[in-house]
Amino acid sequence: QKEVEQNSGPLSVPEGAIASLNCTYSDRGSQSFFWYRQYSGKSPELIMFIYSNGDKEDGRFTAQLNKASQYVSLLIRDSQPSDSATYLCAAHTGGFKTIFGAGTRLFVKA
């Protein structure tokens, strides 16, 4: 089992819709969770981070964490074509090593 698992996609949504990206992790000792956006050929760019159970909102983005289910998600409201990218879920373990998922490709159709 991969330590951080994501559906590779592609996930295709129409412009203006909500995109829902999901991630599960296996290490219950993971303490914090990150969503990165990576455009093709570019470096990963931090979108959101979350430490506590529940929801965390920042503009059009909402991160959700459920530690009991070992589940993290990212919702993107009012999706735009510029949101088209690969979204990487990452977990910090107790040793502060970052474990990445393989990423989900998102396409937002105009």
Added chain:
Amino acid sequence: EAGVTQFPSHSVIEKGQTVTLRCDPISGHDNLYWYRRVMGKEIKFLLHFVKESKQDESGMPNNRFLAERTGGTYSTLKVQPAELEDSGVYFCASSQDEASIQYFGAGTRLSVL
């Protein structure tokens, strides 16, 4: 403020040659990390420096890889001798402390032919 910079952006070498990648972290960031993404796979942790000390090098694939951070500033990652399976994108990241957000460089794309 300058971000994390990596050099070169792309390196093409032949199997058996040596390549050295460089990373300059954000000024003042004691923590420096190396990651690697090979084709179609997830980004994998290689190692973590705190200042000039190796805090965790559990992700280093084998002894052909040598990372250094003399003086606790920039870091180099040397691959000697390079093998075909070393091809991929090598990312460097830095953070202020271990629990802080990591900022990534643009990566070095290494192609071993």
